[in-house]
Amino acid sequence: MKMTIEKLDNIRQQMKHVWNLREGKARARITVKMGPDVAETGSRDVVRAFLSLIRDSGVDDVVVTASGCNGECKDASTAVVEIEGKSPTTYRDLDEGKVRKIFEKEVLNGKSVPEYAAASYGGVSEAEPRYRMNLMLCAGTGCVSNNSLQLKEVLNREIDRQGLGDEVQVVLTGCNGFCAHGPILVVQPEGIFYQLLEEKDIPRLVEDHFLRGIPVHDYMFKSTEKELPIPLMNNISFFKKQRLVALANRGLLDPENVDEYIGRDGYRALVRTITSMSPEEVIEVVKSSGLRGRGGGGFPTGMKWEVCRNSSGQDKYIICNADEGDPGAFMDRSIVESDPHSVLEGMLIGAYAIGASNGFVYIRDEYPLALNRLSIAIEKAEEYGLLGKNILGTEFSFNVQINRGAGAFVCGEETSLIHSLEGENPEPRTKPPFPATSGYMGKPTNINNVETWATVPHILKNGAEWFANIGTEKSKGTKVFSVVGKVKNTGLVEVPMGITMREVVFNIGGGIPNDKQFKAVQIGGPSGGCLPEHLIDTPIDYESLTNAGAIMGSGGLIVMDEDTCMVEVARYFLSFTQDESCGKCPPCREGTRHMYNILAEITEGRGTEGDIELLEEMALLVKATAICGLGKTAPNPVLTTIRYFREEYEAHIKDKRCPARVCKPLITYNIIEDTCTGCHLCFKNCPTDAIVGEVKELHTILQEKCIKCGMCFDVCRFDAVRYG
Amino acid sequence: MNETLEKTEQIEQVIEKFRNVRGSITGLLQDIAGVYRYLPEEVLEQVSEELDLPLAKLYTLATFYKSFRLEPIGDHHVCVCIGTACHVNGAQKIVDVLERELHVNAGETTEDGQFTVETVNCLGACAMGPLITVDGEYHGKMDQNRMKKLLKKYQSTKRETV
Numbered sequence: 001m002k003m004t005i006e007k008l009d010n011i012r013q014q015m016k017h018v019w020n021l022r023e024g025k026a027r028a029r030i031t032v033k034m035g036p037d038v039a040e041t042g043s044r045d046v047v048r049a050f051l052s053l054i055r056d057s058g059v060d061d062v063v064v065t066a067s068g069c070n071g072e073c074k075d076a077s078t079a080v081v082e083i084e085g086k087s088p089t090t091y092r093d094l095d096e097g098k099v100r101k102i103f104e105k106e107v108l109n110g111k112s113v114p115e116y117a118a119a120s121y122g123g124v125s126e127a128e129p130r131y132r133m134n135l136m137l138c139a140g141t142g143c144v145s146n147n148s149l150q151l152k153e154v155l156n157r158e159i160d161r162q163g164l165g166d167e168v169q170v171v172l173t174g175c176n177g178f179c180a181h182g183p184i185l186v187v188q189p190e191g192i193f194y195q196l197l198e199e200k201d202i203p204r205l206v207e208d209h210f211l212r213g214i215p216v217h218d219y220m221f222k223s224t225e226k227e228l229p230i231p232l233m234n235n236i237s238f239f240k241k242q243r244l245v246a247l248a249n250r251g252l253l254d255p256e257n258v259d260e261y262i263g264r265d266g267y268r269a270l271v272r273t274i275t276s277m278s279p280e281e282v283i284e285v286v287k288s289s290g291l292r293g294r295g296g297g298g299f300p301t302g303m304k305w306e307v308c309r310n311s312s313g314q315d316k317y318i319i320c321n322a323d324e325g326d327p328g329a330f331m332d333r334s335i336v337e338s339d340p341h342s343v344l345e346g347m348l349i350g351a352y353a354i355g356a357s358n359g360f361v362y363i364r365d366e367y368p369l370a371l372n373r374l375s376i377a378i379e380k381a382e383e384y385g386l387l388g389k390n391i392l393g394t395e396f397s398f399n400v401q402i403n404r405g406a407g408a409f410v411c412g413e414e415t416s417l418i419h420s421l422e423g424e425n426p427e428p429r430t431k432p433p434f435p436a437t438s439g440y441m442g443k444p445t446n447i448n449n450v451e452t453w454a455t456v457p458h459i460l461k462n463g464a465e466w467f468a469n470i471g472t473e474k475s476k477g478t479k480v481f482s483v484v485g486k487v488k489n490t491g492l493v494e495v496p497m498g499i500t501m502r503e504v505v506f507n508i509g510g511g512i513p514n515d516k517q518f519k520a521v522q523i524g525g526p527s528g529g530c531l532p533e534h535l536i537d538t539p540i541d542y543e544s545l546t547n548a549g550a551i552m553g554s555g556g557l558i559v560m561d562e563d564t565c566m567v568e569v570a571r572y573f574l575s576f577t578q579d580e581s582c583g584k585c586p587p588c589r590e591g592t593r594h595m596y597n598i599l600a601e602i603t604e605g606r607g608t609e610g611d612i613e614l615l616e617e618m619a620l621l622v623k624a625t626a627i628c629g630l631g632k633t634a635p636n637p638v639l640t641t642i643r644y645f646r647e648e649y650e651a652h653i654k655d656k657r658c659p660a661r662v663c664k665p666l667i668t669y670n671i672i673e674d675t676c677t678g679c680h681l682c683f684k685n686c687p688t689d690a691i692v693g694e695v696k697e698l699h700t701i702l703q704e705k706c707i708k709c710g711m712c713f714d715v716c717r718f719d720a721v722r723y724g
Numbered sequence: 725m726n727e728t729l730e731k732t733e734q735i736e737q738v739i740e741k742f743r744n745v746r747g748s749i750t751g752l753l754q755d756i757a758g759v760y761r762y763l764p765e766e767v768l769e770q771v772s773e774e775l776d777l778p779l780a781k782l783y784t785l786a787t788f789y790k791s792f793r794l795e796p797i798g799d800h801h802v803c804v805c806i807g808t809a810c811h812v813n814g815a816q817k818i819v820d821v822l823e824r825e826l827h828v829n830a831g832e833t834t835e836d837g838q839f840t841v842e843t844v845n846c847l848g849a850c851a852m853g854p855l856i857t858v859d860g861e862y863h864g865k866m867d868q869n870r871m872k873k874l875l876k877k878y879q880s881t882k883r884e885t886v
Contacts, residue, residue: 141849145862179851327807327846365754365791366847368860406750407790409845423749425784482850484809490851522808556850558808572811576845582788685869687824709820711868 002385005271005392008262015263017060022134022252024189027061028107033078034066034213042077042095044163047132049099050079051167055130057103057113058120063189064132068214081106131169133210136186136251140175140337141330141369143182147199148172151183154199158206168210174338174373176251177492178238181221186233186251193233194219223488223510238489241508243470245478246294246454247494249339255373258380261341267386269460273349274396279309282353286456288464290476295321295412295449296524296553298542301456304446308354308436311444316356319440319447320347321417322363322370325409326525327576329556331480332450334492336363336370339454340377344387344400346453349460351398354446359400362417365407374402409526409580413628414439414447416582427584428628449554451480471497475541479555483509486516486561495540502536505559516561520644524553526573527633529640530566549640551633565662566645567652570638571599577634588631591622595638603663607653612642661724664708668723671699671712675720682712682721734759735767739774749777750785753792761801762793790844798833798840800878803857807846810853814867818854819843821871838879 001007020026030050034043043066050064077095082088083106091102100113108116135155139148155170176184181195192215194205201219208214220229221236230236244250253260261267273282287302308316320343324332336343347359363371378400381387389397403421410416413428418440420426439445455477459467468476475497481504484490488510495504501521505511512518520530529550531538538544542552560569574596583589595618598611619635626632642649651657658666671682671691678696690706693699701712713721738755756763756771763786772779786792802822806815819830822841826834833840849855852864856871863874 141862142852142864145849145852145864179849324848325845327811328809328850329846330848330850333848364848366844403748403751404754406754406785406792407844408788420750421748426788482809484850484853485812490809492851525808556808558812560812564812569812572808580845709824709868710817714868 001383003392005275008267008271008392011259011262012265012268015259017130018134018260019264020061021063021131022136022188024063024191025061026063026189027084028063029082030062030064030107031067031080031082032064032213033080034068034211035077038212045096046077046079046094046099047167049094049096050103051130051132053100053103053113057108057116059107059116060120062107065190066132066211066213068208068212083107129166131167133168134188135168135170135210136173136188137170138174138176138182138184138251139172140179140182140334141367142175142179143184144369146182148183151185151197151199151202154202155206158202159210162206162211164206164210171254172256173251173253174249174255175334175492177247177334178489179492180490184251187215190215191233192231193221193236195221237510238491238493238508241495241499241503242493243478243496244494245458245467245470246335246342246451246480247338247492248458249342250334251338253339255338255340256376258341258377258384261339265461266341266457267345269457270345270348270386271392273460274352274392274394279353279355282349282460283309285460285464286353289459289467290464290471290474291452291455291459291467292475292542293449294451294455294479294554296326296527296551298552301448301452304436304448305350305353307434308356308444308446311437313443315358315441315443316354317440317443317445318347318351318354318356318359319414319417319421319445320359320361320450320453321412321414321447322361322367322450323405323412323417324364324367324450324554325412325580326527326554326556328484328522328558329482329525329554331482331492331555333364333367333370335450335454335480336367337373340370340374341381342454342457343374343450344377344381346456347400348386348391348398349456350446350448350453352396354444356446357397357399359398360403360421360440361400362403362405362411362421364405366405371402371404378402408582409576410582410628410630413630415628417447418445427582428630430627451555472539472541474543479540479552481540481555481557483557483559485522485557485559486512486564487559488513497541498539500537500539501531504540504557505536509559512559512561516563519560519562519564520566522558522560522569522637523556524551524633524636525556526576527551527629527636528553528556529636530560530569530644532644549636549643551636563660563662565603565658565660566641566648567599567658568603568660568662570641571596571603573637574599574634577630581630581634585625585627585631587622587625588627588634591618591626592631592634594618595622595635599638602649602652603658603665605652605656605663605665607649609653611653612646612649616642667708668703669701669706669708669710669712670722671701672720672722673698675718677718677720679717681715681717685711685715687711731759735770739771742775749781750789753782753786753789757792761797762795764796765794795833796837798837800839801857801859802839802841803844803847804830804841805845805847805849805853805855805857806843807850807853809850810846810855813853815854817868818856818866818871821868822875825872825875 032047078092080088080090159168183197185194208216217229222229283306291301292298322332411420411426416426416428435445471477478494478496480494482492520532522530578592578596581588619639622635651659661667676698680695683691688705690702742752768782804819830843854866855864
């Protein structure tokens with residue numbers, strides 16, 4: 001069914017009650033005390049009576065919740081009614097008749113239910129299913145791999161068993177970003193956060209919280225075992241300091257339901273753009289907002305669009321680069337899985353501004369769930385006529401096609417991506433000409449990253465000034481980061497530009513686990529650099545990071561601790577870029593290979609005097625002469641680790657020692673005599689029979705047989721195995 | 725025998741689809757891989773012939789991209805993520821366990837054809853690392869012991885092939 005502007009508005013109106021429930025935006029809140037025995041006290045009937053009146057009247061800003069008993073029987077069939085702007089009122093001994101009277105008098109301000117319904121439904125009675133509780137169950141890749149889909153089945157079964165099917169709805173949402181704590185469930189309208197859920201937890205959760213109104217503290221978030229649980233999601237430090245723009249719909253909507261997106265003001269920016277703005281005006285807004293490309297380049301987006309618009313030629317293209325190749329980064333995966341329509345809306349606005357009528361989304365093959373959600377979103381948008389010819393009755397037409405990557409990091413580079421789309425060898429070429437003037441099939445092409453596209457609708461909806469007021473002078477707005485590695489709260493965060501690295505790692509990230517020392521944070525993936533401890537207060541913005549020798553990159557932040565060897569990290573990154581090098585230009589093909597070889601020798605104890613200087617010389621040469629961004633930035637991890645951790649390189653080369661005790665040829669495993677109990681566990685688990693010893697006697701490791709796998713260290717319960 | 729016939733028919737459909745809408749050649753190879761789980765030489769020759777595409781071009785793309793393989797895949801496809809976050813959390817040890825237990829190097833298939841072990845540069849589930857997938861199913865927070873146990877589970881339930 002093709003959409004018109006009026007139909008979109010209707011959907012928005014119809015979805016209002018859903019959004020008010022999920023955001024807890026109630027003008028009136030009715031809390032029903034459940035009493036000690038829910039079956040006897042009639043509290044369930046009171047809940048149902050209120051819910052039924054909400055349904056029948058069509059009112060959309062009222063919530064009814066169940067609250068647990070405090071042991072006093074006079075609470076039975078009691079409800080507290082809180083109306084915005086008035087003091088709460090308690091009503092006791094309720095029955096259906098009294099409930100109706102209170103509802104009409106207090107909530108509907110003296111109107112009767114049928115009267116109110118007529119006004120709400122335009123004279124046609126159309127009571128929709130209304131729920132008093134939405135269970136937002138995360139179905140992002142992380143939680144799905146932890147069985148959240150099976151949890152949905154169990155939840156629905158228990159909800160039905162308790163007779164709550166008409167009151168409580170399970171909604172599958174996209175990624176919440178707190179993946180290490182999944183499966184995650186957020187209860188709305190209360191905003192209560194549950195984590196690490198298992199099937200066996202569900203019956204208690206449904207009975208205690210959803211039926212009796214007593215939230216279950218055992219399943220809530222605790223920052224450490226000793227701390228008290230934190231019930232509300234917005235009070236958890238991981239979430240508290242974030243500022244959501246691109247991730248605004250995170251965990252709140254079903255990504256496969258386009259009506260929910262429309263209900264939360266989705267496609268509103270598109271309507272405004274194509275019906276009341278000229279393409280030049282749109283470009284001015286994006287320019288004034290200060291939005292810079294979020295894929296890593298940081299180029300001003302509005303300017304890029306303008307160049308493309310002004311390039312000669314009728315046929316123009318836009319591309320969404322969803323080939324998120326940086327290892328350790330999953331921002332784009334999360335956005336596409338959770339809110340695919342925000343990307344489509346951004347692309348539509350961009351296509352209108354630039355004058356393109358065709359577009360591509362080039363998405364990584366390793367993201368099957370994101371691919372699926374995007375396909376569904378495109379299908380729905382086409383069904384609604386939001387993609388295709390004469391969108392919303394205007395002259396503007398736009399079609400988009402999905403292309404899957406096939407596992408090549410270099411295809412994240414724009415000219416390589418274009419060649420891949422064209423079916424040519426996916427090798428980059430020199431620039432100029434830039435894609436904005438000559439791109440796909442030689443036509444002007446604008447490529448932007450997923451996060452950039454997803455941010456555009458928010459800028460057009462709220463205005464350039466709104467966006468420019470967030471962030472710093474030269475780095476406006478927010479940025480999504482994946483905070484991973486050696487950090488307690490691993491996950492995806494969106495923060496305003498200008499926040500310090502310290503706040504991200506220690507406040508939001510919760511600091512380093514296992515009482516280890518922070519060492520460095522790697523930003524920008526294999527193209528980036530590391531920030532050591534003395535630079536931890538660096539603000540996160542494009543210029544500050546470049547000055548420190550790092551780059552913003554696409555947003556991967558890998559936290560490293562005292563057990564990470566920085567030389568080995570450099571070797572690891574070079575092995576990655578060497579592997580992914582397309583081979584076209586000698587500086588990258590040969591340069592990264594030789595740099596890798598030198599680093600491998602150093603980590604294997606065969607480094608020689610002069611290696612560091614040679615690495616630096618080669619690095620600068622490769623940076624200056626490689627054709628594309630992959631080659632030009634491949635030496636960055638080497639240069640920054642040498643800059644900030646030169647002493648580690650020297651220890652490897654001069655002393656044949658790995659201070660972080662990582663590089664296998666430079667460490668030995670030993671069993672401590674005083675601590676070994678002879679439990680024989682290490683003996684049983686050693687894959688090369690390198691451990692000798694009788695039960696209850698001291699065990700020893702035969703160094704010539706030991707392959708340094710660390711199994712003995714992993715299995716020992718007495719801390720008797722040491723390595724170094 | 726039936727299965728071979730079915731696959732031949734599917735390839736016919738893939739060829740027809742490309743003939744009607746000349747999309748990207750990478751997409752064509754992905755469709756072939758979707759039928760056979762790898763790119764058989766005979767099929768590439770057939771496609772080259774019927775669609776008038778140079779065989780050299782097909783092989784350039786088939787050997788450039790990591791997700792294509794020219795050898796049949798084992799019954800179980802084990803992928804270890806060696807992205808930076810997983811690497812820093814000990815992914816290499818998981819690769820070592822697999823190589824040791826199955827007597828193969830990463831990128832190879834075991835002699836009995838049961839397992840193909842590969843490394844992948846990032847699965848995008850970094851908060852769950854170290855992460856592996858077995859036949860597309862994700863297993864997060866891996867360590868050496870859990871890896872050994874998981875392998876045993878697959879080894880004791882052999883996959884039925886028709």
